[in-house]
Amino acid sequence: MATIPLAAACGSSTQPPASGGGSAAASSSSAPSATTSAQGDAAYCAALESGQKELESMSSKLSDTAALAQGKAVLEKIEAAAPAEVKQEWGDLIAFVDAAASGDKSALTAATAKMDASSTTIEKHAKTTCNLDIS
Numbered sequence: 001m002a003t004i005p006l007a008a009a010c011g012s013s014t015q016p017p018a019s020g021g022g023s024a025a026a027s028s029s030s031a032p033s034a035t036t037s038a039q040g041d042a043a044y045c046a047a048l049e050s051g052q053k054e055l056e057s058m059s060s061k062l063s064d065t066a067a068l069a070q071g072k073a074v075l076e077k078i079e080a081a082a083p084a085e086v087k088q089e090w091g092d093l094i095a096f097v098d099a100a101a102s103g104d105k106s107a108l109t110a111a112t113a114k115m116d117a118s119s120t121t122i123e124k125h126a127k128t129t130c131n132l133d134i135s
Contacts, residue, residue: 045130
């Protein structure tokens with residue numbers, strides 16, 4: 001049976017995530033305030049680290065509707081804190097959970113392709129921005 005690839009979004013490693021204050025990676029656009037950007041990154045990184053722990057403790061079976069609902073709530077919290085660079089990717093993961101909950105196999109197939117690509121982008125961004133390995 002397929003499982004929810006929430007682990008792909010938020011890892012399933014047993015190692016504790018590396019701690020550190022998110023990287024101050026320069027972006028191609030100049031931000032009006034580096035402090036505002038750093039605060040946003042810190043909020044996102046905190047939501048991501050907390051969400052990773054919550055997701056690791058959940059069932060990942062597609063047939064577990066309670067876990068799907070709980071996982072979606074966690075993903076929505078992370079998405080709310082996500083910076084623009086990855087906000088759509090978190091939306092793709094939420095769409096995958098919605099497709100899994102619907103039981104529509106064609107919708108699930110389409111959502112899986114997007115989720116796979118989005119997971120890769122999120123993993124890279126988490127490592128660069130938050131120094132978190134969620135792969």
